Amino acid sequence: MPATAALDVLVVGSGASGLAAAVSAERAGARVALATKTTLQACNSAKAQGGIQAALGEDDSPEMHAEDVMRSSHDTADPRLVQVLTGEAPSAIHWLEEVGVEFTRDNGGYRLARCGGATRKRLLQVGDRTGHAITKALRDAYEAGGGAELPHHVLRSLEPAEGGWRASFETKEGPATVDAATVILAAGGRCFAEAEARGELSTNHPNATGEVTRIALDAGAEARDLDALQYHPNGGAWPPTMQGYSIPETTRAYGAVLLNADGEEFTDSLGARDAVSQAIVEEVEKGKGVSTPDGRPAVWLDTTRISEEDAQISLPYMLRRYRGAGIDPLTERIYTYPVLHYQNGGLVIDEHAETTLEGVFACGEIAGGTHGRNRMMGNSLLECTVFGRRAGRAAAERARA
Numbered sequence: 001m002p003a004t005a006a007l008d009v010l011v012v013g014s015g016a017s018g019l020a021a022a023v024s025a026e027r028a029g030a031r032v033a034l035a036t037k038t039t040l041q042a043c044n045s046a047k048a049q050g051g052i053q054a055a056l057g058e059d060d061s062p063e064m065h066a067e068d069v070m071r072s073s074h075d076t077a078d079p080r081l082v083q084v085l086t087g088e089a090p091s092a093i094h095w096l097e098e099v100g101v102e103f104t105r106d107n108g109g110y111r112l113a114r115c116g117g118a119t120r121k122r123l124l125q126v127g128d129r130t131g132h133a134i135t136k137a138l139r140d141a142y143e144a145g146g147g148a149e150l151p152h153h154v155l156r157s158l159e160p161a162e163g164g165w166r167a168s169f170e171t172k173e174g175p176a177t178v179d180a181a182t183v184i185l186a187a188g189g190r191c192f193a194e195a196e197a198r199g200e201l202s203t204n205h206p207n208a209t210g211e212v213t214r215i216a217l218d219a220g221a222e223a224r225d226l227d228a229l230q231y232h233p234n235g236g237a238w239p240p241t242m243q244g245y246s247i248p249e250t251t252r253a254y255g256a257v258l259l260n261a262d263g264e265e266f267t268d269s270l271g272a273r274d275a276v277s278q279a280i281v282e283e284v285e286k287g288k289g290v291s292t293p294d295g296r297p298a299v300w301l302d303t304t305r306i307s308e309e310d311a312q313i314s315l316p317y318m319l320r321r322y323r324g325a326g327i328d329p330l331t332e333r334i335y336t337y338p339v340l341h342y343q344n345g346g347l348v349i350d351e352h353a354e355t356t357l358e359g360v361f362a363c364g365e366i367a368g369g370t371h372g373r374n375r376m377m378g379n380s381l382l383e384c385t386v387f388g389r390r391a392g393r394a395a396a397e398r399a400r401a
């Protein structure tokens with residue numbers, strides 16, 4: 001079981017947060033390796049459709065964004081982390097543009113949408129494949145630098161070693177260890193595994209199994225709100241090929257509303273995620289829901305209220321998926337029901353994304369505090385970028401100290 005040559009920074013996970021961290025650490029002059037469970041492309045981040053929040057509208061500010069985050073989290077988010085998240089959001093967007101992300105524009109400015117729980121329009125989009133665009137640009141940026149790639153490296157344990165940390169992996173060739181001065185854990189959440197255990201549907205990629213959180217806890221890290229899992233209000237419920245698909249929240253930003261069996265609006269369709277999911281579940285429990293042709297509980301999402309133009313600009317992928325499955329959302333309502341989606345809590349971090357273990361950083365869905373117990377849509381890709389960048393820079397600096 002040979003140990004590889006010591007590195008400055010080892011990043012575990014190749015979603016948006018790991019990629020942002022790896023690019024930043026590399027640009028800060030560190031010797032970096034990016035290890036990931038399967039291929040570099042395999043992650044939840046690439047599946048993200050809706051968009052990324054930043055207070056860039058004329059009527060908006062980072063302070064208003066922060067207030068929306070605190071309110072949506074029911075004041076359970078860590079205000080220090082929220083201030084960093086919303087304060088650095090505009091510069092994070094410009095950094096993404098610099099690495100090659102082209103956000104959708106309207107009349108010369110960004111096309112901004114209002115997402116659930118937000119008081120202003122602040123969701124930037126790349127059509128409805130925002131996560132794909134962000135991860136591709138970051139991957140290209142990392143591959144253009146001098147960092148190493150370690151695909152098919154499944155982290156199994158982490159322990160202190162001379163001058164830093166030793167990570168043990170399972171690889172196609174057998175066990176391997178990697179020593180690094182600092183480690184950035186960016187291995188995402190656990191909702192795929194959790195949904196399987198509960199016998200439920202999930203929006204998540206099969207690699208979202210959560211064992212890296214357990215590994216960090218075993219190494220002595222602290223966590224918070226791990227029990228707070230988020231349901232996406234609008235899972236696809238029919239046809240079978242769309243079951244577990246996350247219908248972008250931007251459908252509701254562009255006019256779709258939730259209706260019960262009697263065609264009545266029963267909730268604010270742009271409320272906070274937990275409130276909307278709860279309202280759907282309660283409506284079904286009251287007997288006012290509908291049943292999919294295979295007997296699953298659901299309500300209607302009336303997508304026929306979305307204009308053709310908005311759909312073509314901001315929902316082309318969703319339209320293609322549904323039309324390919326034989327349903328045209330612009331002429332008929334679609335079945336929806338909440339589906340397991342996101343791990344709100346995670347490892348405790350400080351403003352520089354360092355966990356309670358010295359030299360071990362965490363960013364993205366594996367970290368807790370930024371969203372408290374209820375995340376707003378569009379703030380996860382933002383968290384990945386803002387705290388990924390911070391983790392990369394801080395880990396590189398620490399490695400050289």
Ligand SMILES: Cc1cc2nc3c(=O)[nH]c(=O)nc-3n(C[C@H](O)[C@H](O)[C@H](O)COP(=O)(O)OP(=O)(O)OC[C@H]3O[C@@H](n4cnc5c(N)ncnc54)[C@H](O)[C@@H]3O)c2cc1C
Nearest residue numbers: 013014015017037045050051155187188364365378380381
């Ligand atoms: C369908 C869908 C739509 C979404 N839409 C949006 C949206 O519009 N806006 C928004 O802000 N958020 C959205 N989200 C949430 C957001 O995309 C994710 O929370 C975020 O991208 C997570 O990024 P991450 O880098 O933390 O983790 P991930 O992108 O999940 O990446 C984790 C990485 O870690 C690797 N890994 C896991 N375990 C191990 C291990 N043991 N060893 C090595 N590597 C490991 C994985 O293979 C993967 O590469 C959406 C999520 C989904 C699933």
